Amino acid sequence: MPTDEKKPPGSGFSRRNFLKTIGAGAAATGLVREVADTAVVEAASDVQGPGEISITLNINGKSEKVSVEPRVTLLDALRNRLDHTGSKKVCDRGTCGACTILIDGQPAYSCSMLAVEAEGRKITTVEGLGTPEQLSALQESFIEHDAQQCGFCTPGFIVAGTALLNTNPNPTADDVNEALGGNLCRCGTYSGMVPAIMEAAKAMKGGA
Amino acid sequence: MKAFEYAAPGDLDDAIAMLSDAPGDSAVMAGGTDLVTSMKQGLVSPNRVVSLRNVKAINGIQEAGPDLRIGAATTLGELLGHSLVADLYPSITTAVKGIGSPQLMSVGTVGGDLLQAPRCWYYRNGMGLLADDAGAANFDGDSMAVEGDNRYHAIFDNKTAQFVSASSLAPALIALGANAVVRGPKKAEREIAVADLFRTPSSSDEREHVLKGNEVISHINIPASGAKNGTYEVRTRQGLDWPIVTASVAIASSGAKVVLGHVAPTPWVSDAAGKALGGKVDETSAAKAGEEAANGATPLSHNEYKVTLVKVAVKRAAMAAAAHG
Structure with a gap:
């Protein structure tokens, strides 16, 4: 050789x-x-692989060990192996956004990323943004504005909206629409979500 | 999805050495947004996936003298956020914005955009790149893209293949005269025009691009030309979707270049439209360029409307270019 x-x-x-x-x-x-x-x-x-390999994922600030085959998506690892079921599996082909998570602070489709690819990066799921006892300002605002109907897409929208507010504290309606361009709501509750996100921006600045 | 081996080396040549030149045997993963879905759907079933996520050398945007050198693993979001790119190349930033999904922009890469597989729904449903492999008992072997619903398919160069090139960036990069640096085994490197990455397959054995299984795009070089430039995409929606027709125009002192996207199996250069624009762009010459660009179209049964869209897109892209800085 x-x-x-x-x-x-x-x-x-x-x-x-x-x-x-x-x-x-x-x-x-x-x-x-x-x-x-x-x-x-x-x-x-x-x-590595094709059998299971041991990886460590940093999820919502906590290190979690899991054994997965390289082909397992981050979404499946989160939901099926690690019991973080907040991220939803809907289209499973990077189109609907229900599986949106933050990876190093940026929104990403967890269905279109291998779990092994997320090693060494900061993963934030909707569970990391608020709890039923202590909702985030954006989650509160979604309730306030009735920004969901069936609610299945909501976690993805909350995460995508959070990504926007993390980088843009004064979003316009156009900014919000752009930030939500990778998410779909089949109930069509966009008209509630846009003001929900804009109002949350104000609330986060203490202006509400 | 078929199980596969996985590696994520830090060195590009190590990564290339792990790839097989046999078609389909191994796959290169950049952002993975297209590859993971394609593997799930069984469109590709590599035995090994080699990730480029640790190859730092092909990340980021550098000013190489007056030229711009863009690492192929640079994310679309980084490209969008780069102030020099925004100043010099609005045709590129318009195309990136058009991708319409922050989730794809934060993960998807420049190289991945260029080499993503076509969106043809017959291909995506397992009927092959030429849509002639349905596998159904009563299927007569003719292309479904010819006989079926081809509203989003090619209106140029559509004899052997009817899918359209999916890349958002390619029309702008080609109009700007960009080159792709292609790296292969044993550190072999060649620099080819971005236009030459693409080809129309003449049989189902061929892909829509010319790279071998163990070749990787490492960089895109955009030569400084001072060209005024602009892109116009005709879209059905502003969120995540691929354009129906794209036109990208670059106007340099040496002449104008007009490149269409999503109208042929490759990005489609219209020399006649470029000539019609010449150096002086106004409403009249822009409209004339649109007419020239649409000349020679051979629409399929359901996509004649795209011929009209070509005229509009070229005209608007030319006017956008004229308005650039």
Whole structure:
């Protein structure tokens, strides 16, 4: 393997070591086929899965350990493994926004992100924004403005709205509409949500 | 979704070395917004996913002399928030804004936007890129995109493939003369025009872009040209959706360039429209450019309306470019 020679010792890994490492375990699963058939250079120390791997996720300020296959989405890990069911699974294809979470403070679709990709990043779910006993200003405002009907999309809107208010304390109606562009409400309660978010902005500044 | 191996090395060449050149065997993950959905739907089933999230070298926007060098893993949100990009290239910021979803902008990347798979609903429902693989017992093998509902499909270059290129950024980047730096195995690097990333597949074995399985876009270089530029997207809604027709116009002292999006399997350059604009853009020349751009369209059974939209989009993009700084 010419590529082996180029690599300084200890900088990763050689195909030979990879073959040794995967040895009996993976040989039976057909993984070796790819290694043998193609010129793929392996870095076994870095390649994980396809079985479960242990990862640590920082969720709402708390570290939580979980074992997942690399293919598991962050949404499924949150809901099915870690009992954070606030983020909802609706379209499961990055279109409706019901699964919206904050990742390092920015809104993201947790259905379209692998759980392994979220390791080392700050995840905030709707559970991290308020509790039934102590709602966030935006959650209060949603109730005040009757900004939900069936309520299933609401967690995603709350998170997307929070992302806006975190960066823009004085949003216009256009700003709010832009910030909610990645979320869908089939009941059509947008007309309640826009004032709810604008009023929450005022309340957060102590002006309400 | 099929189970796969996963790696997220910190070095681009290590990442490339982990990829297979065999089509579909491995997949590169940037933001993953398209890839994860595509894997769930079984449209792609790689044995290995190599994530670029730790490859810092392809992140961020640098001023390289007068040129701009954009790392392919730069998020669309970073691109939108960059003041120099906003000043020099409103055609780009308009296109990014049009993506319409903060959730996609915060995660999706420049390279991912360029290489996202087409949105053709027949492709997305498992009937293949050419929509000729329905698998149903009574299916006659002809393209569903020809025989079925093709209202959002191609009106140019639509003989062998009818899907439209999905990229929001490509028309603007091509109009601005941007290049893509493509990196392959053994540190092989080539710089090609963004336009040359795309191709119309002539058979179902071909993809809509020219990259091999183990090639990665590392950067996009935008040469300083001083061009006035603008983009206009015709959309059904302001929130998350892909445009129906996009036009991007760049007017430099050397001439104008007009590029359409979402009208052909590739971004569609209209030299005739560029000529019609020349160096002097006003309502008359902008309208003339729109007419020229629409010339030669071959609409399908349900999308003749897009020919009209091309005229409007080109005219409005040209006027937006003329109004730029």
